[in-house]
Amino acid sequence: MFYTIKKPLVTEKNSQLAERGIYVFEVDKAATKTDIKSSIEKYFRVKVESVKTSICRDRGRRTRLGEGRVKYWKKAMVKLKDGEKITLFEGA
Numbered sequence: 757m758f759y760t761i762k763k764p765l766v767t768e769k770n771s772q773l774a775e776r777g778i779y780v781f782e783v784d785k786a787a788t789k790t791d792i793k794s795s796i797e798k799y800f801r802v803k804v805e806s807v808k809t810s811i812c813r814d815r816g817r818r819t820r821l822g823e824g825r826v827k828y829w830k831k832a833m834v835k836l837k838d839g840e841k842i843t844l845f846e847g848a
Contacts, residue, residue, distance in 0.1 A: 759784060760783055760784055760787045760791050760792055760795040761781050761782075761783055761792070761795050761796070761799065762781070762782045762783060762784065763781070763782050764779070764780070764781050764782075764844060764845065765780040765781060765782055765831060766845065771845070773833070774842075774845045777835060777836045777837075777838070777840065777841075778833055778834065778835045778836075779833075779834050779836070779842055779845060780831060780832070780833050780834075781796075781831065781832050781834065782829060782830070782831055782832075783809070783830050783831065783832045784830065785811070785828065785829065785830045787809075787830065787832075789807040789809060789832075792807050792809070792832045792834065793807050793834075796834050800842050800844070802836050802837075802840040802841070802842060803836065803837040803840055804834055804835070804836060804837070805835045805836060805837045806834075806835045807832055807833070807834050807835075808832070808833040808835075809830060809831070809832045809833075810830070810831055810833075811828060811829075811830050812828070812829055812830070812831055813826050813827070813828050813829075814826060814827040814828070814829065
């Protein structure tokens, strides 16, 4: 079994989404939407309305040895039901 949720993505844009009840996480590349939904509901004890996922790629890195490799990762945008909050993003 793999760890579904790797870390929360906290940026200025994601903070604005969090005000509307949408939270963004970096997740395992092999995780499905149902895996992500059940993990979020289990760990944070909230009800999830929908999950959107996307495969993102990191920018190439230029080093003294040449071009770096591209790192692919997956992010999930989780929309919670009305009245639900994740306190991790609140700073409490």
